[in-house]
Amino acid sequence: MFRNLKWYLMAVMLGIYYITPWIRWDRGPSLPDQAVLLDLANRRFYFFWIEIWPHEFYFVAGLLIMAGLGLFLFTSALGRVWCGYACPQTVWTDLFILVERWIEGDRNARLRLHRQKKMDFRKARLRVTKWAAWFLIGLATGGAWIFYFSDAPTLLHDLVTLQAHPIAYTTMLVLTLTTFFFGGFAREQICIYACPWPRIQAAMMDEDTLTVGYREWRGEPRGKHRKSAESQEMGDCIDCMACVNVCPMGIDIRDGQQLECITCALCIDACDDVMAKIGKPRGLIDYMALSDEANERAGQPPRSVWKHILRPRTIMYTSLWAVVGFALVFALFIRPDIDLTVAPVRNPTFVTLSDGSVRNTYDVRLRNKHGEPRQFELSIKGEPEMRIQLEGTPYASVQVPADTAFLQRVYIVTPKGAPASGAESTPVRIWVEDLNSGERAYKDTTFNGKGN
Template sequence: MQSPDVPPPSLYAAREPIFPRRVKGTFRSLKWALMGLMLAIYYVTPWLRWDRGPSLPDQAVLVDLAHRRFFFFMIEIWPYEFYFVAGLLIMAGLGLFLFTSAAGRVWCGYACPQTVWTDLYILVERWIEGDRNARLRLHRQAWDLEKARKRLLKWAVWLLIGLATGGAWVFYFTDAPTLAANLIQGTAHPVAYTTMAILTATTFVFGGFAREQICIYACPWPRIQAAMVDEDTLTIGYRDWRGEPRGKASVEGHGDCIDCMACVNVCPMGIDIRDGQQMACITCGLCIDACNDVMAKIDKPLNLISYMALTDEVRERAGAAPKSIWSHVFRPRTMLYAVLWAGIGVALVAALFLRASIDVNVTPLRNPLFVTLSDGAIRNTYELRLRNKHGEDRWFTFAATSDAAFGLALEGAAGLKVLVPANETKTQRLFVTAAAGSSAAQAARTDLRFWVQDLGTQANPSNDRVHYDSVFNGRGDIEGKAE
């Protein structure tokens, strides 16, 4: 029996910091290239310019929350066109399914923001503190002037990266040069400073300290990916039938693995891939580079660790050649994801180019359904919402077609023309009147089609025309109920 004076053993294991060793190779070079490309896109994109005319912003990519619009180069998305954004999100999800089913967690290993910024932070750490062994020694040594200097310098650079990350994010929501000047002068909106502070802090903590813990504990994808992979999915694996038993290469009977721990020392997740596939593995391929480097030095065949599928393992254990990469990539599951992904993309592109330049919405006012005028005529009121998607003010004119005769009048306007400001939505009331005793006045409902034509400007005349179908409410409903 345990003594009451002895505290029970802790069930919590403290985190062991991971200090990945530098490695060179194909996959490390690929990660550097993708990291540079994605960081460049993220930081540079808000500063790209795109000429849209005098009354529109000239920022190429802009989420204009103030005017409720999204600009992407030549494309302009309005709030009611949110289905474009929804379609892109669905495509992103299907793309993630596609890549995971084909090659495991390649998104996590190469393109996930957590991976990209963690790689950047580790690069800074290596520049300042040295490679793995030097960082281990610094971690274990007591605090002194050298340790304090290196840590403070590292943290300062990390904070600058986090600040640049938060700053780049807010630049996507307003004009970047203007906001940059306002931020420096201290006149920017408090929301901008708050957003930058939050993103700076999260980037600093997630990339500098949490690192692999975000992937293991916070991210749900490691648990979801099991539903996306099968026995033909390419993942990183260790050929134990070739590498075991481990030991010195000079000893007869030992496998190719010399137990040098190179694959473990370069892993940013701190796992040993020789123990089998694990949830924490992000399939970044650094262990492949490290192992191939060692195999080349001891004159052994490469790819003791490599991308492989479970079906390849069975074939190789039996002495057969593995399947080709393309047979793993192109199979029913991946083809289904690819077809769905491409289909949604084609539909979005078609919807983008087929959308009308004029958008009108007609809403009949229901309270009351109609008004009886002094001469016995019946009048319905409709609320029109006109969207002018052009970068200049436009005149719009109205007409209506039906089997019955109607009179039209715009509230507060002479004639049937109204001016809609550039890139704005205008609400306008339209009165439609049926003469007393007419078929439309006596019927319960009469089909009615409204026509809206864009007259353009003197310099740029237009004949664009759209229609909207509605109904005219007459006295028929009331008379039928009275009977």
């Protein structure tokens, strides 16, 4: 059952990874039509109908917080299910092992081939074929990764015609070789020695966490079952080593909880098959809480699964995860399609003109998030005597190209003798209005006078 679940999840996740860059999404003539794109050159992130601008990085930060809380939640409730089912190292290792099985045969056949000291033609052919398949998987993995950062069809054409940027080839080469090595040779060593999560998980788990465990009270003393009086005193475990043979980490779950265990539950499938063959109840190795093992040993029934999952710690993680998620969704729906930032020019803070009036300079960045050019009009709300001027145009409006952040230098001038010209600072609100739709946005700043 769990092996089939891993196959299904592997197919889904690999499919998402390899296919997503090729999904098209029409955003108009001035925007890329790739559904998911990290446009580093223009500092944009596109996800279907969602477009994240550089000043909206809090969305990315929120998603990272949600990912961390989700990892804490699943680890607290179900142990290292991330490691066992969804970690890229696990997924690609499973894929490499599947290819290895197709080419070299089942576990016993692969062991015989490994122990064969003589490098004959058959062994060389199988090894070269396997390594070539692994290399192609690594190449596809590296290629799929860089397709997320540029238009996939265009970049593929440039790669094939040797016109792509050297960074693209370098990134592909690095990811190809690391995938080839990590999935084909390092495998579980990455989980044990390179990954920090096995050492962090102890803080996330407690005795109510559901994890893979061995019912020692039922399985011991282990040994081969024979038709004798001594066999009546034996436990259900026949010491067949099936659980050890299928473990990708090479550990014996009967020795108790171990850092190397990734909770993949393959040992559960193997043990259940053996129990069915010898006529014993399933569940000698099972998903269980450590507190339940002690209760069962004492003859008490185990607690409900939901009572293990719904406990204060997991409820707290779920609540925090939901709060962050709702906050991001709310922020996504209330953000305007026009926006501006105002940066006062501080050198100098003000200029006294020949007629005695005082002028402040501001760099105003106007953002047009629409798919077509828009005419934006700037105005101010402050002292009645203040007036606004745009550099390079006698008008108070400027056309901003489609889906662009446009930098406009703006001057605010107050006449001689006005209160703002002699004050140290005066609050000013700069408004921008989309003349096509009537949408408005503003930013507050200050006007520096001679009293500064």
